[in-house]
Amino acid sequence: SEQDVEKLKGNDYVPANEHNSYGIAKDRHVFVIQVESLQGFVINRKVNGQEITPYLNALLKDSTYFDNVYQQIGAGNTSDAEWLMHTSIYPEGMDPTVNVINGKPVPSLPRTLQRNGYGTATYHADDITYWNREKLYPALGFDYVYTNKEIPAEQEIGFGPADEVLFDFAAKQLPIQFKKHEKIYSNIITLTSHTPFEMPEDLQYLVLPDSYDNTYVGNYLQSVRYTDEQIGVFIDTLKEVGLYDNSLILVYGDHSGVHGAPVTKDDEAILLDLLDHPYNLQDRFIVPVIFSGGGLFSGETISHLGGQIDLMPTLLNLLGIEHDAQMIGHDLFHYENNLLGMRYHLPGSSFINDDTLYVAPSAKLPAILYNLETMKEKSRTNKTQQSIDNALKIMQQSDQILKSYSNRK
């Protein structure tokens, strides 16, 4: 039951008056922007004297920024992040979740918003068959689905039209949506900052040292800088048309772009230069989470430990809306502590809690325990063993729910 999950996580509830967030965005329009490969380490960071994400950094002044939230995707990468956002149930892990649910309707954020008077639309500029989104989107129940069939095939970079084409299209849909719905939910999945991050010369806005030329990380920074600007342009559009002050906006990263060990020694040196420490698992797995919207937030940074599983409950808390099914995640405003099961990008039964990152044993390597603050190895205690057991139970509970969805008639 829900209570069991709470008990397993051993969470401490932060009283509501400390972060007065319940229902503060009631009846507002909702814009969720899931950003391809956006990692936490680029936020508020400079390279060669220039901000990597100047537009998001400026947005933070009007936002609450959660800077300690981990990616939790499985083999379905971007589509698993969409799953986590829209169900607050763990992804399957070794298979893309969409392949397990097989298109059957599931309790979801779009359905809950529809019951509360919202029209719901999702936008992604790739072919809908990538990650079987032709099954994922009906399962999640969006009213409107816009992919590369509708979004103009202009300024193609990598997999499809550049993010500015996507955002421009989404902005142009707004008046059409408002003809049919009083309140709208727009879910926008960006694409341009996808590996290998090779941007046309004229869209490389950062002036980087020569040593960054043609490196994986150098290219990554350029593509993130480009997408950051397109998010800024879209938010400016919301301001211009008078929607910003009546909207709740969530921007977050789907998963890492710089995976595992950097590709070359040059990349390693660049990361060391940028971060002042060797690139570690926290740098790799933390995704930025930014809640914004006119007049709602005052630039606070909250470091409660969280995962993508917490995005939906946090959003619904701000809207003051109840979901009609169990969510595994938490409202990030109100839970200081957390126990996050990890799988796929770390071996199954790995977890993160407030002081530990536990990497479960794999076929090749024994288990490793890290002190989460120092990222130095530490030894196993009874308490750790309890957390390992609890993390496994939480994931099993979530899997039961997933299974019940896939067995639905």
Ligand code: GP9
């Ligand atoms: C594919 C795009 C990228 O449509 O969303 O997916 P990824 O390769 O990052 O999982």
